[in-house]
Amino acid sequence: MKTNKRHIIKSIIVSFGAAILFACQTNPQQMEELSKEIDEPVVSSVDVEWFYTKKGKASFKLNTPKMLRFEGAEPYVEFPEGLQIHSFEQKGEQDAYLRADYAIQQLNDKLINAKGDVLLQNSEGEKLETEHLIWDEVKERIYTEEFVKITKEGQVIMGEGFESDIYFSEYTLKKSRGIINLEYAE
Numbered sequence: 001m002k003t004n005k006r007h008i009i010k011s012i013i014v015s016f017g018a019a020i021l022f023a024c025q026t027n028p029q030q031m032e033e034l035s036k037e038i039d040e041p042v043v044s045s046v047d048v049e050w051f052y053t054k055k056g057k058a059s060f061k062l063n064t065p066k067m068l069r070f071e072g073a074e075p076y077v078e079f080p081e082g083l084q085i086h087s088f089e090q091k092g093e094q095d096a097y098l099r100a101d102y103a104i105q106q107l108n109d110k111l112i113n114a115k116g117d118v119l120l121q122n123s124e125g126e127k128l129e130t131e132h133l134i135w136d137e138v139k140e141r142i143y144t145e146e147f148v149k150i151t152k153e154g155q156v157i158m159g160e161g162f163e164s165d166i167y168f169s170e171y172t173l174k175k176s177r178g179i180i181n182l183e184y185a186e
Contacts, residue, residue: 039070040070041078042069042071044067045067046065048063048064048065049062049063050062059088060086060087061086062084063083063086064079064082065081066079068080075108076106080102081102082102083098083100083114084097084098095167096122097120098114098135100118100119101118102114102116103115111135112135113134114133114135115131118130118132118133120142122169123167124152124169126168127151128148128150129148130146130148132144132146133146135166141163141165141166142163143163145161146160146161147160150162150173157173159173159174159175160175161175162174
């Protein structure tokens with residue numbers, strides 16, 4: 001009788017193990033779909049310095065402590081620790097500078113969203129400060145609908161919204177609130 005019970009218990013264990021083994025088959029299509037849902041970078045780099053060129057001449061230099069590239073239907077590059085972009089005029093001299101605490105570059109749309117303590121400075125020494133700035137690479141425009149502060153020639157101008165060329169040389173300030181002359185300010 002004891003051997004009969006042992007035989008029945010062994011049969012149940014073997015049957016249960018076989019059921020588990022055959023139930024856990026891997027479907028390659030399901031695994032691929034599942035892996036697409038996991039948003040992991042395909043490239044991760046630190047201390048990055050990139051040079052962008054136009055017609056063989058330096059156009060922009062990008063520096064960042066960390067860069068993450070993601071693939072998929074809408075690929076993007078993330079700069080979680082911020083970035084600095086220097087633009088150069090045709091003679092090779094720097095004519096604009098952009099700094100932000102965080103940025104994300106949408107590769108399909110060719111848009112860079114810079115966020116957090118954004119500073120834009122041109123060759124004339126004019127500075128723009130805001131919390132969010134969008135750089136459209138295709139249209140070669142920089143813009144925001146957020147609060148901005150522009151400091152230039154001893155004046156501070158504030159407004160809601162801003163648009164400029166990528167060199168911050170020709171710009172429009174929307175909903176400006178006033179001008180403060182710094183030499184008379186206390």
